[in-house]
Amino acid sequence: MPLPRIALAGFMLESNGHSPVATEAEFEALGYFGGNALAEDLAKPNPRASATMIGFVEGMNGGRAWTLVPIAAAQGGASGPVDQTFFEEVLERLETGLKAAMPLDGVFLSLHGAATATGDFDPDATVLRLVRSIVGPDVPIIGTLDLHANVSQAMVDLADALVAYLTNPHVDMRERGRECAAIMRAMLGGMRPKSAFVKLPLIPPSITQNTKSGPYADIIRYGQSKLDHEILNVSICSGFTLGDTPKNGMTVTVTARTSAERAREVAFDIATTCWADRRRYVPKMTSLEEVTAMALAAGRDVKKPALLFADVADNPGGGGRGNTTWILGAFHKAGAEGVLLGIFNDPALAAEAHDKGKGAAFTARFNRDEADQFSKPFTAEATVEALHDGNVVGRRGVVAGRSLRYGKTALLKVGGVRVVVISIRQQCCDPVAFEMFGLDIAKARSVIVKSRGHFRAGFDEFFADGNIVEVDVPGLTTPVLSRVPYRNLPRPIFPLDPDASWTPT
Numbered sequence: 001m002p003l004p005r006i007a008l009a010g011f012m013l014e015s016n017g018h019s020p021v022a023t024e025a026e027f028e029a030l031g032y033f034g035g036n037a038l039a040e041d042l043a044k045p046n047p048r049a050s051a052t053m054i055g056f057v058e059g060m061n062g063g064r065a066w067t068l069v070p071i072a073a074a075q076g077g078a079s080g081p082v083d084q085t086f087f088e089e090v091l092e093r094l095e096t097g098l099k100a101a102m103p104l105d106g107v108f109l110s111l112h113g114a115a116t117a118t119g120d121f122d123p124d125a126t127v128l129r130l131v132r133s134i135v136g137p138d139v140p141i142i143g144t145l146d147l148h149a150n151v152s153q154a155m156v157d158l159a160d161a162l163v164a165y166l167t168n169p170h171v172d173m174r175e176r177g178r179e180c181a182a183i184m185r186a187m188l189g190g191m192r193p194k195s196a197f198v199k200l201p202l203i204p205p206s207i208t209q210n211t212k213s214g215p216y217a218d219i220i221r222y223g224q225s226k227l228d229h230e231i232l233n234v235s236i237c238s239g240f241t242l243g244d245t246p247k248n249g250m251t252v253t254v255t256a257r258t259s260a261e262r263a264r265e266v267a268f269d270i271a272t273t274c275w276a277d278r279r280r281y282v283p284k285m286t287s288l289e290e291v292t293a294m295a296l297a298a299g300r301d302v303k304k305p306a307l308l309f310a311d312v313a314d315n316p317g318g319g320g321r322g323n324t325t326w327i328l329g330a331f332h333k334a335g336a337e338g339v340l341l342g343i344f345n346d347p348a349l350a351a352e353a354h355d356k357g358k359g360a361a362f363t364a365r366f367n368r369d370e371a372d373q374f375s376k377p378f379t380a381e382a383t384v385e386a387l388h389d390g391n392v393v394g395r396r397g398v399v400a401g402r403s404l405r406y407g408k409t410a411l412l413k414v415g416g417v418r419v420v421v422i423s424i425r426q427q428c429c430d431p432v433a434f435e436m437f438g439l440d441i442a443k444a445r446s447v448i449v450k451s452r453g454h455f456r457a458g459f460d461e462f463f464a465d466g467n468i469v470e471v472d473v474p475g476l477t478t479p480v481l482s483r484v485p486y487r488n489l490p491r492p493i494f495p496l497d498p499d500a501s502w503t504p505t
């Protein structure tokens, strides 16, 4: 019997509707692979490829022999809408690769699900449509989705199964990849699953979507309680609220082994339960004035617990530029001591620090090249304490075990604040961002992270939930949705329209 030939491809981008256009350079920096490069990467001990793809390969390798057919993967992290010309280049690469690889027995796609392109509101569906048009109606197409995916009916119709993460922070990406491998095996054996899809007019603010506790934890748990001999997968995507697309909204996708009707029943039941709970999704943040006082107090009294301040409005993992200076400026001005800040994206400043060298004192000009309205300039006297090439391996949390590239990186001491300055924009979700310089996070009095929530899976060994403070400052990823200048959102939608209604149809 010939070995099953399974193609692997990826397109991952979370598009903030108000962030600058995502360019090819950003994809190149975070992982843009052709077929051979993808196969080479996946064979390494610490790949850069998505954890879902790694998990899928692990899952398939756990069973009978198969032939891995690597096609291409484009990983863009979170940014604005992808440049249409570059997106079409990715499509062309996928098309050429898939056509050359035929015949195929299955396709695994690592998707994010919340991408937009400058000329396409649903590029994830466009990728799926392309793949379907090449492999035909009978070849299984199974994909993973981020829990923040803005899922469309078209995406569900074009795939055989879409499997979303169950955790936020996303610590189950590998596991979901392995789940897709199990579904792929079952489909190779003849199973043809049926899916149902429900979208709610609900966009829960980002920081209300943690899965440890709260309304989203409850609905995820409720969804999983529906799994049985017939219900194969329940994916409840909170959606990416900052996506600003006509397809925004929380979704329930249920995949059944055989019965479309059972899938529909379960999907409507979960959606109804979720809708009834919508008023619990309320963000709670602390003002800059209050957190500055808290940082000063923590710096003065080592008997007080150390605090972690999350700059949730400037989360590069949601399209933030990773360089706003409200917290840095306030803490510096107030004279806070024992503060670590990571990770500040400023390639020009990092390069200047590398030119000046370790030990140099200079006037650091943050954001000299920035155009975004929230990325204000900030100037202060600084010392270059250490330099790094920015190549590290994630230690803990959502990027554990994966190779990361921060680009040229510098540790600057700015008054009582030590700032880690990087050159490839990304969020601070792993302690390695500080530990790469030998910094002991346990000895810091305050740690500022530019991250919305993924830091929780990396920094939990240093900070209990009660010592984490979400700061209310302006930014591209603010959880205060009334401040977001939406243009394309379907209205009415909750909570922007408190009286928005929904009835199961």
Ligand SMILES: [Zn+2]
Pocket (backbone or CB within 6 Å): 146, 147, 148, 170
């Ligand atoms: Zn996500």
